[in-house]
Amino acid sequence: MPPQKVCVVGSGNWGSAIAKIVGFNAEEKPELFDREVRMWVFEEKVNGRNLTEIINTDHENVKYLKGIKLPQKVVAVPDVLEAAKAADIFIFVLPHQFVRGICEKLKGNIKSTAVAVTLIKGFEVAEGGGIRLISDVIRSILNIPVAALMGANIANEVAQENYCEATIGCRDMALGQKLKAVFQTKYFRIVCVQDEITVEVCGALKNVVATAAGFTDGLGFGDNTKAAVIRLGLMEMIKFCEVFYPGSKLETFFESCGIADLITTCYGGRNRKVAEAFAKTGKPLLQLEKEMLDGQKLQGVPTAAEINYMLKAKKMEERFPLFTAVHKICLGELKVDKMLDCLRNHPEHM
Numbered sequence: 453m454p455p456q457k458v459c460v461v462g463s464g465n466w467g468s469a470i471a472k473i474v475g476f477n478a479e480e481k482p483e484l485f486d487r488e489v490r491m492w493v494f495e496e497k498v499n500g501r502n503l504t505e506i507i508n509t510d511h512e513n514v515k516y517l518k519g520i521k522l523p524q525k526v527v528a529v530p531d532v533l534e535a536a537k538a539a540d541i542f543i544f545v546l547p548h549q550f551v552r553g554i555c556e557k558l559k560g561n562i563k564s565t566a567v568a569v570t571l572i573k574g575f576e577v578a579e580g581g582g583i584r585l586i587s588d589v590i591r592s593i594l595n596i597p598v599a600a601l602m603g604a605n606i607a608n609e610v611a612q613e614n615y616c617e618a619t620i621g622c623r624d625m626a627l628g629q630k631l632k633a634v635f636q637t638k639y640f641r642i643v644c645v646q647d648e649i650t651v652e653v654c655g656a657l658k659n660v661v662a663t664a665a666g667f668t669d670g671l672g673f674g675d676n677t678k679a680a681v682i683r684l685g686l687m688e689m690i691k692f693c694e695v696f697y698p699g700s701k702l703e704t705f706f707e708s709c710g711i712a713d714l715i716t717t718c719y720g721g722r723n724r725k726v727a728e729a730f731a732k733t734g735k736p737l738l739q740l741e742k743e744m745l746d747g748q749k750l751q752g753v754p755t756a757a758e759i760n761y762m763l764k765a766k767k768m769e770e771r772f773p774l775f776t777a778v779h780k781i782c783l784g785e786l787k788v789d790k791m792l793d794c795l796r797n798h799p800e801h802m
């Protein structure tokens with residue numbers, strides 16, 4: 453097989469960190485991968501210059517991953533069709549609210565033999581009271597196989613080459629191994645499992661739990677309370693998979709995509725940080741996102757709304773009180789200090 457062309461679709465905080473890894477592996481394994489890795493960049497001006505021009509000249513995404521050098525062969529491209537040209541492997545890594553629009557642009561313009569992996573955490577609401585996996589959105593529009601990579605991966609720490617792990621969920625193990633070669637480095641270790649839906653669902657749901665952890669942090673509670681949030685959140689994640697994705701395996705929750713991601717995100721993630729500020733200041737979450745994240749996007753708030761859309765339609769809100777409370781607090785329907793009532797009266801204690 454000729455060296456495969458890899459295209460990274462997205463260039464935010466995680467998109468840029470992952471481009472560093474993929475660019476490194478492309479240089480290290482020329483027999484497997486084309487040395488040039490194209491990265492689609494949503495063009496914007498930074499200090500009067502185009503972000504793509506900055507990345508291609510200075511080899512740094514100064515807006516979303518400051519202080520980290522990207523490999524020279526990672527090429528920033530503002531036109532998604534140009535970025536995707538002749539690509540064999542697509543890595544989708546952008547805030548989940550933008551994925552459908554990008555896939556619609558790519559539709560009919562990619563190789564029919566291409567494969568994809570999503571690193572995106574979130575869902576899409578489906579008419580009629582359901583939700584769709586992001587992998588399903590990509591698969592249904594582009595008609596190519598789509599795996600998922602999720603894990604305890606705070607982008608800045610990964611970019612600094614601190615040891616961590618990730619999980620690839622892929623029903624087709626041969627494809628899983630091919631994707632592992634794209635990502636694995638000395639400091640970024642990958643385990644492949646076949647339970648791809650659970651891998652992806654864990655990645656999305658943990659952002660809602662992290663938002664709850666931020667609320668209790670902001671209310672002034674300590675580590676014991678946060679441990680309770682993590683435990684009850686994990687129980688709801690497991691129940692969510694049992695109810696909506698039968699066939700999910702409990703052991704997947706012990707992979708990096710499960711408990712490990714939940715822990716890291718409830719301590720070091722952006723969702724936690726902004727939710728803490730919300731509980732402390734009472735400022736709207738959207739305002740805090742703008743003030744604190746400089747263009748990076750929170751995924752916990754929309755994800756809580758997406759799952760609530762389904763839980764409400766199926767009259768199951770009470771079975772998932774933590775998920776439900778987070779959504780109602782984000783909406784302003786519930787005061788943030790009611791988070792504690794939700795934990796205190798959780799069905800796990802009845």
Ligand SMILES: NC(=O)c1ccc[n+]([C@@H]2O[C@H](COP(=O)([O-])OP(=O)(O)OC[C@H]3O[C@@H](n4cnc5c(N)ncnc54)[C@H](O)[C@@H]3O)[C@@H](O)[C@H]2O)c1
Nearest residue numbers: 463464465466467494545546547550572573606607748749
């Ligand atoms: N950052 C992390 O630590 C991390 C780690 C693991 C997974 N993830 C997940 O990866 C996904 C991408 O996260 P990220 O951190 O790379 O992004 P981010 O939060 O840094 O988001 C900013 C990106 O969104 C782009 N953007 C803004 N408006 C847009 C539009 N209208 N259309 C398309 N793109 C637009 C920006 O150009 C920028 O590239 C998310 O689902 C996130 O949950 C993030």
Ligand SMILES: O=P(O)(O)OC[C@H](O)CO
Nearest residue numbers: 603604605606721722723
């Ligand atoms: O910063 P967050 O809250 O979006 O979380 C980052 C990653 O998902 C952690 O794996």
